[in-house]
Amino acid sequence: MALVNERARILANEEVGPNLYLMELAASHIAASIEPGQFVHMKVPSMEAHILRRPFSVYARDAAAGTLEVLYQSVGFGTDHMTRIEPERAEHLSGAELIGPVGRGWQPPANARRALLVGGGVGAAPLFMLCESLISAGVRTDVVLGAQTEAALTCRGRYEALLDEPPRCATDDGSFGREGFCTSLVAEALAEAAEAGEPYDYLAVCGPEPLMKIVAGMAAEAGVPCEVSMEKRMACGVGACLSCVVDTVDGKQRACVPCSMRGRWYGRWAIASTQRNLFGRAAGTPLQSLGQSSLGRTVRRTVRFAAELAWWRGVPAALFRLR
């Protein structure tokens, strides 16, 4: 559906975790058409002096009621301002202006049978609608969540209500689930699925960039197609200003608008050419053909490490294209 600029009444705005807030908005047009992984570009109420909108992924929507939910973290001027919005206060009654739906939603392969979703921090929210749609399409779906503390695992309850198996969780301080980063849980899930002869055929990850890089590398190693969600700073949100451009092996691409090209693996990191979701496929690369022998694994790791190092040092991408 085409983009709309919709005035959205703010129905609720509550603190739901440490520095984490849930905002509910009435936006019937966007709620009717938004797809999992897409976002809205919000003009924050009472911040008229600030031209730039703030992008937020949609956590949940109720198309019948015409409502959306956004889970946000207060990190700066705009989000701090949002935490003080009180829906009933006169100056907030006019609501927020939203452009949406923006960006490309998650694109799981049409024939996916088993999916693994990995959410770090507020990155758990943009995966929730994807989880709902995978389950309703009959895809066996597992979820790994990571956060700093138990209180910051704000999406856990909704995932538990949705899934047959509760999500695997990790917290930095060990207050819930595994202590440490959730990457160890991802490695376990991939290994267990492969050992059981029911490997994942789709992995989606959203969260801090280092987490996405590591998980994308694990997916490559396991030969699982993987999508990651890029959250670049954005000005226009609709493809006009070029503020969200990312370097990809297919050249510079805008992160905010849909385009038709698919991404490629570059080193351990999926650098791709799709708007906000970068898509990488590991299977079929020359490195994969080295097989699972220890020599093959060592060669793969060495080449990927060199590629990653080269990327950080600015060596031309073409030198390290893996396919």
Ligand SMILES: Cc1cc2nc3c(=O)[nH]c(=O)nc-3n(C[C@H](O)[C@H](O)[C@H](O)COP(=O)(O)OP(=O)(O)OC[C@H]3O[C@@H](n4cnc5c(N)ncnc54)[C@H](O)[C@@H]3O)c2cc1C
């Ligand atoms: C497509 C997309 C979806 C997003 N979805 C969510 C979401 O669901 N929940 C959520 O909490 N946040 C989300 N973000 C990040 C959110 O847009 C920023 O945190 C917000 O714009 C910061 O505004 P500010 O005025 O508070 O920060 P500023 O005062 O402008 O900056 C303060 C700090 O925030 C960082 N920051 C600013 N903009 C971004 C950005 N776009 N991405 C990452 N860091 C940023 C800056 O580097 C700086 O350190 C998303 C970003 C994008 C691009």
Ligand code: FES
């Ligand atoms: S934000 Fe303007 S082109 Fe992407």
